[in-house]
Amino acid sequence: MHVISVDNLWKTIKRKKVLRGASLTVGEGQVYVLAGPNGAGKTTLIRILMGLITRDAGRVEVLGLEPGGAGWDTVKLEIGYLPEDASPYDRLTGWENLRFYAELYSRGDPGKVREYLENAAAISGLTREELSRRAGGYSRGMKRRLLIAATLMHNPRLVVMDEPTSGLDVFAAYRVKRTIRSMAGRGYTFLITTHDMSEAQELATHVGFIESGRIVFQGTVEEALKAYSAQSLEEAFVRAVGGGRG
Amino acid sequence: MAGAKTVLWKELKDLSRDYRTLVAVVVLPLIGLPGLALLTGVLVTSQTISLAVVVEDPYMAQNVGLLVNAINASLQLYGVAANISVYTNLSDVAPQEADVLVYIPDGFYSNLTRIDGQARVVVSILIGSQASETARQAVETTFNMLSQNIVRDRVLRLGDMAGVRVNPEGFLNPIVVERGFHKVTGAPATGAEASVAQAARILEFSLFFVVNPTVVFMTDSIVGEKERKTIEKLLMAPISRRSLLVGKLAASGILGLLSAVADGAGIIAFFQISGTQFTLSPTIIIVWFAAVVLLVLTTAPLIVFIASRSESVRAAQNASFLVVMAALAIYFSTLMVDLSKLPGPLSLALSLVPFTHAALMIHNYALGEVEAALLNAAVMTGYWVLLTLLAARSFSTEKLVMYKS
Numbered sequence: 001m002h003v004i005s006v007d008n009l010w011k012t013i014k015r016k017k018v019l020r021g022a023s024l025t026v027g028e029g030q031v032y033v034l035a036g037p038n039g040a041g042k043t044t045l046i047r048i049l050m051g052l053i054t055r056d057a058g059r060v061e062v063l064g065l066e067p068g069g070a071g072w073d074t075v076k077l078e079i080g081y082l083p084e085d086a087s088p089y090d091r092l093t094g095w096e097n098l099r100f101y102a103e104l105y106s107r108g109d110p111g112k113v114r115e116y117l118e119n120a121a122a123i124s125g126l127t128r129e130e131l132s133r134r135a136g137g138y139s140r141g142m143k144r145r146l147l148i149a150a151t152l153m154h155n156p157r158l159v160v161m162d163e164p165t166s167g168l169d170v171f172a173a174y175r176v177k178r179t180i181r182s183m184a185g186r187g188y189t190f191l192i193t194t195h196d197m198s199e200a201q202e203l204a205t206h207v208g209f210i211e212s213g214r215i216v217f218q219g220t221v222e223e224a225l226k227a228y229s230a231q232s233l234e235e236a237f238v239r240a241v242g243g244g245r246g
Numbered sequence: 247m248a249g250a251k252t253v254l255w256k257e258l259k260d261l262s263r264d265y266r267t268l269v270a271v272v273v274l275p276l277i278g279l280p281g282l283a284l285l286t287g288v289l290v291t292s293q294t295i296s297l298a299v300v301v302e303d304p305y306m307a308q309n310v311g312l313l314v315n316a317i318n319a320s321l322q323l324y325g326v327a328a329n330i331s332v333y334t335n336l337s338d339v340a341p342q343e344a345d346v347l348v349y350i351p352d353g354f355y356s357n358l359t360r361i362d363g364q365a366r367v368v369v370s371i372l373i374g375s376q377a378s379e380t381a382r383q384a385v386e387t388t389f390n391m392l393s394q395n396i397v398r399d400r401v402l403r404l405g406d407m408a409g410v411r412v413n414p415e416g417f418l419n420p421i422v423v424e425r426g427f428h429k430v431t432g433a434p435a436t437g438a439e440a441s442v443a444q445a446a447r448i449l450e451f452s453l454f455f456v457v458n459p460t461v462v463f464m465t466d467s468i469v470g471e472k473e474r475k476t477i478e479k480l481l482m483a484p485i486s487r488r489s490l491l492v493g494k495l496a497a498s499g500i501l502g503l504l505s506a507v508a509d510g511a512g513i514i515a516f517f518q519i520s521g522t523q524f525t526l527s528p529t530i531i532i533v534w535f536a537a538v539v540l541l542v543l544t545t546a547p548l549i550v551f552i553a554s555r556s557e558s559v560r561a562a563q564n565a566s567f568l569v570v571m572a573a574l575a576i577y578f579s580t581l582m583v584d585l586s587k588l589p590g591p592l593s594l595a596l597s598l599v600p601f602t603h604a605a606l607m608i609h610n611y612a613l614g615e616v617e618a619a620l621l622n623a624a625v626m627t628g629y630w631v632l633l634t635l636l637a638a639r640s641f642s643t644e645k646l647v648m649y650k651s
Binding site: 013031047051052053054068073074076077081082083085086087088089090092093096100101103104105107108134147150151 | 647
């Protein structure tokens, strides 16, 4: 069964064709890494999948529904979304940030709020003392861990992360990737965008290469390596999207 | 509306730690306005002016102590502290050293004691000095009282000479003007009601202080979320756009009310401390509060409309500046202009602006026109509903996400 299904997706933003017939499918339990250079259309594709922006043409289904359509607010309960460069509320403490999202995802059920907060605290790896401090004083890595915890706290069926390690130092990026691997091991479905091929190789079960608004390849990691006779995903990616550039 | 309460909680928590906004909106008017009155009072009473009394009339010179005491008493009534020096020669005084110069020339007393004589006194003050101007009024009050006593004496003397009994007050005040008040309906009004109607102008002007924090908060609450990169995750949380908007509007309403209470208390304290007569009734305060609530509810969605189309807090604040200026123009004019008495086209143009009805609501109620005040409240409510619907339409996720931050 497909968790995400995109067929022939088109989107123009400010007269620029950002997506030009993109198609992809993400199956249950996959860690699907959508890799592409900056400006390839990754974030726009993700935003359409999340129902945040509309499409010009094409067919999109996420968890069996059209994003932004009827019933979408209920489907949101089954999705965890971490946008690129997202930030917590700086004047709220770590706990208060988590509590805010826990309240929204639990829809006022106190039992679920407690459960989600416990989940989040465990996922974040932040100490109680750290969670009691205002998020404005956190390092970039701590902020990202807090937001990942807020993204995963409600055990979503589908997790969508846009450049989750972008701008993080080596240690912070390592912690984030470790969290993703751990959650993936428990059967979560992930769609992750990145332009870092080593990260894609570390995390992915499946990959999609996007270039100028088109998916030029999708399949398992092994299929990608085989298709491009490559030793690494980086090499496969360069051959797939780089053309003569490599 | 599931989630609106949670958004409201988040906004209020965030706001409670935004000390700069809280200080500017709540603490500053609450402390600043009474502080201003106190400071002004302290400064006014602590300044001392130099007053030179030059008496060249020999008889007056013998009784100058009485004159100085009378001037001193009058100065105290006016709240002016003065060092009074007495001279017998005008040439002994350097005018630049005296803030106020009172010159009584020779012949003053003889003119005063003649039955039809006109005595002359010169009061010269340092220009550009408020204290000197006040002192001049105090000195002139002293001489006016002296004049009235002289008139009473002359009238009695003339009466004696003519062999008739006369009432000097009839000569002093041949026409007595009695004050009366009436309402727009024609019903008589009491002096207290007239004072409340006068004070209502200040309340109308105070509405401006409510508009500004609402604009600042709503702008930051929407465009600030874009700039701080918190909006996208929030929009993907399981909460409808309507609930999100309601939560934010409610938070803005609470801040607006806090601001109104602080400003209202500050203004009342200012007038109390500065000794200015300012009469309010409980019902006018209730009407003012209702106007404030409606004003906040109307302003907030107007700003949502602007903010959701703006790329940065600065751009949104620049665009909202027009709203603030419109409010300032209307509320400042209420101090001098009777909005309900403007000619047709001008009145119609102003009635299209929601801010006008908040001011008119207070104004009409203060004048006893309860039905007109209710109509203004109904128009404000209509604007609120209309603008909220427009804001809800403009509050699209695509606009919020796609405009660059």
